[in-house]
Amino acid sequence: MSGYIQEDIAPEELAQRSELASSIAGSVRELIEATVRTEVGASDIAEARRLIEAATEILRKDQLPGAYGIRFNSDGSKRSWGNAVLGRRNPIAPPVVLHHEPDHTWTEVELGPAYEGPAGLVHGGVLALILDQLLGSTAEFQGVPGMTGTLNVRYRRATPLGQIRGEARVDRVEGVKTFVRGTITSAGEVSAEAEGIFILPKWARGEVSDVLRKSVGEG
Numbered sequence: 048m049s050g051y052i053q054e055d056i057a058p059e060e061l062a063q064r065s066e067l068a069s070s071i072a073g074s075v076r077e078l079i080e081a082t083v084r085t086e087v088g089a090s091d092i093a094e095a096r097r098l099i100e101a102a103t104e105i106l107r108k109d110q111l112p113g114a115y116g117i118r119f120n121s122d123g124s125k126r127s128w129g130n131a132v133l134g135r136r137n138p139i140a141p142p143v144v145l146h147h148e149p150d151h152t153w154t155e156v157e158l159g160p161a162y163e164g165p166a167g168l169v170h171g172g173v174l175a176l177i178l179d180q181l182l183g184s185t186a187e188f189q190g191v192p193g194m195t196g197t198l199n200v201r202y203r204r205a206t207p208l209g210q211i212r213g214e215a216r217v218d219r220v221e222g223v224k225t226f227v228r229g230t231i232t233s234a235g236e237v238s239a240e241a242e243g244i245f246i247l248p249k250w251a252r253g254e255v256s257d258v259l260r261k262s263v264g265e266g
């Protein structure tokens with residue numbers, strides 16, 4: 048399937064590229080938050096736009112032909128730098144950093160004003176987005192990966208903007224289907240629960256599944 052790319056990069060070079068990717072995405076993330084919260088007037092907005100457009104032009108000097116895709120080194124490590132949740136190159140991603148334990152995966156994420164839904168609260172779609180990735184990556188790390196077939200989310204109480212904790216574990220595996228459960232906790236209370244069914248698609252049940260099964264994702 049296209050978009051899965053074998054691209055071996057030496058460790059030092061990879062560390063350098065990773066640092067560059069995180070640094071620019073971090074700056075743009077700050078820009079996004081500053082944009083949401085700014086109260087400046089027309090002339091400052093005009094000046095800011097001029098500078099942003101100049102920065103965009105610099106970045107456009109050398110571009111990938113399309114999306115980043117998913118890239119593998121021959122050691123099995125995987126880069127999903129464009130990913131909407133984990134992608135270190137992607138300023139829209141919070142970004143989420145996942146910690147894989149033997150039997151569960153967790154993350155702690157700071158969600159600022161750019162992720163607002165109801166006033167002062169995290170948008171439910173953003174929580175679903177994070178849960179989708181968290182549960183999917185948990186299945187992947189446990190060696191039973193798949194694409195999201197179904198994701199059910201129950202919002203038990205509001206989640207204020209700020210720090211949240213996500214946790215997920217594989218509940219069971221039935222053939223090509225992996226059932227994963229997870230929670231979002233905010234201020235010590237569970238605010239959302241999810242169950243996902245992750246299905247190894249037909250196209251990945253041959254050679255690609257070997258790659259997917261062995262790889263550990265990195266945003």
Ligand SMILES: CCCCCCCC(=O)SCCNC(=O)CCNC(=O)[C@H](O)C(C)(C)COP(=O)(O)OP(=O)(O)OC[C@H]1O[C@@H](n2cnc3c(N)ncnc32)[C@H](O)[C@@H]1OP(=O)(O)O
Pocket residue numbers: 179180181183184187192193194195196197222223224244246247248249250
């Ligand atoms: C890799 C780690 C990162 C993951 C986090 C990111 C998650 C994502 O964003 S993934 C993107 C969103 N999801 C998608 O785009 C998926 C789109 N859908 C598809 O590609 C396909 O419909 C797919 C893969 C779900 C299933 O198709 P296919 O491979 O043909 O499955 P198929 O052989 O028909 O069915 C296999 C089993 O799954 C069941 N099944 C099929 N679709 C679903 C579904 N949507 N929900 C639940 N069960 C399903 C079938 O009933 C069958 O069950 P059983 O084995 O008991 O008979």
